[in-house]
Structure formats: structure tokens, C-alpha cells
Amino acid sequence: MSWEPVLTVNFALCITIFVLGMVGYAKKKGTAPVCIGVAFLLFAVSHLLTILGLAAGLTAALIGIRVTAYALVVVAMCRILRSK
DSSP: OOHHHHHHHHHHHHHHHHHHHHHHHHHOHHHHHHHHHHHHHHHHHHHHHHHHHOGGGGGHHHHHHHHHHHHHHHHHHHHHHHHO
């Protein structure tokens, strides 16, 4: 296992966006920030599995995790667009 700076930065940014999503929910009580936060938490999980060297045997699971995360972002965007 070697250090991957790009994955590490992506992981840190995903965790930051997750925290911001939870703060956004606490302040506004809307579901869009939660959806976005959870989506980026899922991206963080996929990055962490890759950083830890566990991704090789989990290809199908990683695809499922990432598709779910993208779907949550789409749901959040639809909610934001519908509320205007």
C-alpha cells in the first residue's frame, strides 16, 4: 500500500462536504443538504477502501456505492430545482 495523494485529498474533501451537508441540514432543515452530504460520505467510503488497498476485490460494491452516491446528488438537485 503506497500513499496516493489524489485519493487522500479526495477523501478529505468528501468528508468536508459531508460535514457541511450536515451543518446545512441543521440550519435549514432541508433534505437536499442531507442527500448531498450522504452522497459525499459514500464517495469518501469508496476512496477510503481504495486507500486501504481493499478496492481490488470489491469492484461491484464500489460501483454500487458510487452509483448510489450519484443518484443521491441527482435527487438533491431535483429537490433544489423543484423548490424554486
